[in-house]
Amino acid sequence: MRLKQIHPKKAVKRLKQYNKEMMLKAFDAVKNNKTPVDRAARLFDVPAQTLRDCVLGKVGIKSSWGKTSLFTSNEEESLVNYLEDLAKVGYGLNRSQLNVLATEMAIKLGKLNQGKSLSDKWYYAFLKRWDHRLKVIKPRGLTSTRVSALRQEVVTAYFADLNMVLTENCLQFKPHLIYNLDETGLQPEHRPSKVIAGKSSGKIQAVTSPNSSTTTLIACINAAGTALPPFYVFKGKLRNDELLKGAALNSAYEMSDSDIMKWAIEHNVILFVLPPRASHALQPLDVGCFAPFKACYYSECNLFMAKQRGQIITRYEIAALSGKAYLKSMTPSNIIAAFKKCGIFPFDSSVVPEELLFPSRSFPKKKISEAEESSPTMQELLSQKMMDTAPKVKSPKVRSKKPKLGGKCITSAVVQEVEEYELSRKKPSQFSETFMC
Structure with a gap:
């Protein structure tokens, strides 16, 4: 039997890692x-x-030490400042966009010929040179409505009203009387977690339940670190106590909504509505509780699907699975940290970081100057003249504006305003019109 000849491995010579400062010291x-x-x-x-x-x-x-870069240090620093500013306002650039921008700048500065482009080699070298200021991260997606709603003036007015309510009702040092209530949706179709598979495996699939309906979970916590039992709102009209089988102790449910504002005033509960579309920065449940709750809920769903093979999650299992996740995630440490991060207790109006307020600067409010209001243009005057000579058209029906509840305390006057608005929207029935005639 012929043995395979073993060839000795060639020694790979490693270059010494040194810098210019080390060489200067040795030279000196x-x-x-x-x-x-x-x-x-x-x-x-x-x-x-x-x-x-x-x-x-x-x-x-x-x-010169090493290869010379395409741009000078001042030019690259300007590019770094530009990238930092774009990321702050929510429009950061990725690798391909930065290569296109740098190529355009190099061509305009006469450092690169027309038709050529910078490669990823320049991109990685650029990041390595500026690793003390730049890094590649995955941003959190945020809708434009939330970005434009979270402005400095909105946050300032919110904390001023909140401080007034806390002071008038002597709640600054009573965390057990300060509550936060919010809702979140629960779907049977969960997010599968990472699994262990063979190296030769291709695409691995995870069995999930069909997304048949959404169940609403209403959570309520206070600044002392206590969480009330969860309250569920199931889709449908007929009550069925089997929906709460295996749920957390003292959990409750309902099949429809109810008027919470009247109930709160009758039971001496002070309602303070947060500014609209700003819960990601100002609401404790959104800031520090719902994320770990959803992670625990998906984990419970994964365990259920692994143990009950061939079965799916329906609304009859939602309460049992979410109840376990609720008890694991709504801990006193998470709740107290969430209230502190939102500046509610202890009260801190400067708790909202600047990085959350920067993106709103991309949506400036349109302001009309006094000169524009006082001196109309020739085109506006001619248009007004044309409207004066045109046939008169019946003016549209003036509709009452919906009262805004965000960022203020709910009082009896606010409830009355909402009731008047709802009454103005209701159309009289055909029977009442005939009777009136």
């Missing part, structure tokens, strides 16, 4: 301290032959 030791080249090379861990060439003048010690 040779020139000023009369240290031999080989000893200085060993002391400062630099190549002996390169140091010898610098001492003999074959290589300039002050010559």
Whole structure:
């Protein structure tokens, strides 16, 4: 039997990792301290032959170190500032967009010929040079309505009204009386977690339940770290106590909504509505509780699907699975930290970070100057003249504006205003019209 000949592996020579400062110290030791080249090379861990060439003048010690970059340091710093500003306002650039931008700038500055483009090699070298200021991260998606709603003036007015309500009702040092209530949707179709599979496996699939209907879970917590039992709103009209089978202790449910504002006033509960579309920064449940709750809920769904193979999650299992996740996630430490992060208790009006307010600057409010209001243009005057000579058209019906509840305390006057608006929207029936005639 012929044995396979084993060839010795070639030794790979590794280049010494050194920088310009190390070479300058070694060069200074040779020139000023009369240290031999080989000893200085060993002391400062630099190549002996390169140091010898610098001492003999074959290589300039002050010559350019490494490859020269396409842009100067000032130009690259301007580009870094531009990238930082774009990321702050929510319009950061990715790798391909940065390459296109840098190519356009290089062509305009005469550093690159027309038709050529920068490659990923320049991109990675650029990030390595500026790794002390730049990094690649995945941003959190945020809708434009939420971005435009979270402005500095909105946050300032909200905290001013909140402080007034807390002061008038002597609630600054009563965390057990400050509650936060919010709702979240629960679907049977959960997000599968990572699984262990063979290396030769291709695409791995995870069995989930069909998304038949959404169940609403209403959570209520206070600043002392206590969470009330969950309240469910199931889709349908007929009550069925089997829906709460296996749920957390003292859980309740309903099949329809109810008028919470009247109930709160009758039971001496002060309602303070948060500014609209700003819950991601100002609401404790959204800031620090619902994310771990959803993670625990998806984990419970994964365990259920793994144990009950061939079965699916229906609305009859929602309460049991979410109840376990509710008890695991709504801990006192999470709740207290959420209230503190939102600046509610302890009260802190400067708790909202600047990075959350920066994107709203991309949506400036349109302001009409006094000059525009006082001096109309010729086109506006001619249009008004045309309207004066045109046939009169019946003016449209003026509709009452819907009262805004965000960012203020709900009082009896506000409830009356909402009731008047709802009555104005209701159309009289055909029977009542005939009777009135």
